[in-house]
Amino acid sequence: MTTSGTPLDYRSDTLTRPTPQMREVMAHAAVGDDVFAEDPSVNALQNHVAKLLGKEAALFIPSGTMSNQLGVLVHCQGGDELLCETGCHIYNYEQGAFAQLGGIVARTIDGQQGLLHASQLATKIRPRDAHLVRTRLVCLENTHNMAGGRIHPYEQVKDICSWAHDHDLVCHLDGARLMNAVVATGIAATKWAQHFDTVSLCFSKGLGAPVGSALVGDRGVIEMAHRKRKMLGGGMRQAGILAAAADYALTEHVDRLAEDHLHAKTLASGLAEIEGIQLMQGSPDTNIIFFQVDPVIGSATAFVEQLAHSGIKMLAVSENRIRAVTHLDVPYARVSEGLDTIKRVRDQIQNI
Numbered sequence: 427m428t429t430s431g432t433p434l435d436y437r438s439d440t441l442t443r444p445t446p447q448m449r450e451v452m453a454h455a456a457v458g459d460d461v462f463a464e465d466p467s468v469n470a471l472q473n474h475v476a477k478l479l480g481k482e483a484a485l486f487i488p489s490g491t492m493s494n495q496l497g498v499l500v501h502c503q504g505g506d507e508l509l510c511e512t513g514c515h516i517y518n519y520e521q522g523a524f525a526q527l528g529g530i531v532a533r534t535i536d537g538q539q540g541l542l543h544a545s546q547l548a549t550k551i552r553p554r555d556a557h558l559v560r561t562r563l564v565c566l567e568n569t570h571n572m573a574g575g576r577i578h579p580y581e582q583v584k585d586i587c588s589w590a591h592d593h594d595l596v597c598h599l600d601g602a603r604l605m606n607a608v609v610a611t612g613i614a615a616t617k618w619a620q621h622f623d624t625v626s627l628c629f630s631k632g633l634g635a636p637v638g639s640a641l642v643g644d645r646g647v648i649e650m651a652h653r654k655r656k657m658l659g660g661g662m663r664q665a666g667i668l669a670a671a672a673d674y675a676l677t678e679h680v681d682r683l684a685e686d687h688l689h690a691k692t693l694a695s696g697l698a699e700i701e702g703i704q705l706m707q708g709s710p711d712t713n714i715i716f717f718q719v720d721p722v723i724g725s726a727t728a729f730v731e732q733l734a735h736s737g738i739k740m741l742a743v744s745e746n747r748i749r750a751v752t753h754l755d756v757p758y759a760r761v762s763e764g765l766d767t768i769k770r771v772r773d774q775i776q777n778i
């Protein structure tokens with residue numbers, strides 16, 4: 427066991443539980459029926475998010491998946507095509523909902539460790555021709571989850587979006603962890619968001635709220651998203667209890683993301699020193715680490731299982747790959763304790 431006995435759960439930043447202060451705010455949240463647009467806490471959150479991202483309007487949505495899919499559905503019709511990076515969440519981890527719900531197809535483009543260049547997109551617009559789908563939307567992800575919480579460099583994002591707009595395409599940002607990019611770069615959320623027609627932001631990742639995401643954009647687009655959210659069954663009633671938690675998270679838990687980033691860097695450099703472990707990237711940009719285990723250690727699943735017995739939880743994502751994510755519920759103060767435990771587990775394997 428780790429010395430304090432409480433497991434260090436690095437599987438995901440979705441595991442964060444509301445803090446006592448957040449629960450306090452939730453308990454006292456003013457509520458109303460949000461389907462009637464009468465929930466003051468939801469309205470306050472939506473105003474807060476719209477302002478934070480410099481857009482006209484925002485909509486509170488039950489999950490990041492629904493928020494992304496609404497982002498696609500407001501821009502595309504059946505027979506339209508979206509362009510996205512091969513490893514992105516919208517394409518891989520949302521059941522291809524854009525195809526199921528909207529008759530929309532996706533064309534994937536391999537990024538360099540998740541990052542795209544405008545030059546890669548240049549040839550991807552289909553000519554206008556009755557045989558072909560209509561290229562309509564570019565989706566980016568920032569930070570990029572499967573690329574290890576990687577920050578899409580600002581200039582590249584700007585170039586891609588300006589190229590897209592020059593070619594009558596619209597742009598959606600899966601900004602589930604946009605605030606991680608904001609904190610790590612010091613580039614304001616409004617600056618990142620200004621290049622996109624819609625942005626989706628998650629409250630339930632590193633920000634530590636129990637539930638919810640928001641979609642932001644201009645008023646017309648958000649009105650359309652509001653209609654479609656109801657169609658998908660995402661119209662919530664006294665959602666203010668949840669919105670209050672999200673609002674609290676935006677106020678209190680953004681700056682502290684820097685601690686998660688420092689934690690990830692320290693954890694990664696410690697992992698890199700362990701024989702048989704290789705980082706998939708250099709020092710992490712934000713709060714996500716992917717590393718590979720050599721056959722001498724065994725399979726990722728077996729190693730993860732042994733770590734769990736010793737109080738360290740991580741996620742095996744393939745036969746030899748493991749993901750670790752730092753967040754609010756894993757204190758940075760325990761990082762060396764965690765690393766010592768990982769070393770011990772690794773050495774025990776070696777001794778067998």
Ligand SMILES: *Cc1c(COP(=O)(O)O)cnc(C)c1O
Pocket residue numbers: 489490491492494515516567569570571600602603628630631
């Ligand atoms: C978590 C996540 C989402 C949304 O996931 P939900 O589980 O539906 O909230 C979207 N995009 C990325 C990059 C994510 O990591």
